[in-house]
Amino acid sequence: AQSVTQPDIHITVSEGASLELRCNYSYGATPYLFWYVQSPGQGLQLLLKYFSGDTLVQGIKGFEAEFKRSQSSFNLRKPSVHWSDAAEYFCAVGAVRSQGNLIFGKGTKLSVKP
């Protein structure tokens, strides 16, 4: 079955510390992968996406993610977290022939300590 797992429901990091949010997927076809961010009361904003090519992708706000096919993972990283990064983060997976339909993980809520 197709699925996306974000193992961490809630993560707290100190401002300035590094961050890694985990995402594992199970998908029959060659996937394309997304990370979205949602601030409280807001819609979802795309951070970055992977379709093909270089497995390390750069996104907005200093985020990056690495696609590891052998591990079925697409982890999100940031070297130094800012207080404004506090939000909920969603990993999503789809495929070219899926009519654009995405499967979302349940999200990881990030809190940032001063």
Add this chain to the structure above:
Amino acid sequence: NAGVTQTPKFRILKIGQSMTLQCTQDMNHNYMYWYRQDPGMGLKLIYYSVGAGITDKGEVPNGYNVSRSTTEDFPLRLELAAPSQTSVYFCASIQAGGNYEQYFGPGTRLTVT
């Protein structure tokens, strides 16, 4: 470009009432989607459309209906509201054949009591 717009932002319904959530996009996107978001559950696809006149069910379609008479609009109809439909609803769109990035609206927060 306004992108994807949704109205209303908030709504409280009584059990058994009906309402339509509006979604409009001005990017000439072919594909449009309706999701619901419940706490700790991520986003679940309700219905989607690949073009005017074409709609299909997603993962959680029960209790909802959609129509797509124009490229721009994709309204979601709740006929007999139930407490289980209390949720935040998001509309999204993409341009088919593009990079499949979904553009999201700001959401409608619906409470059924």
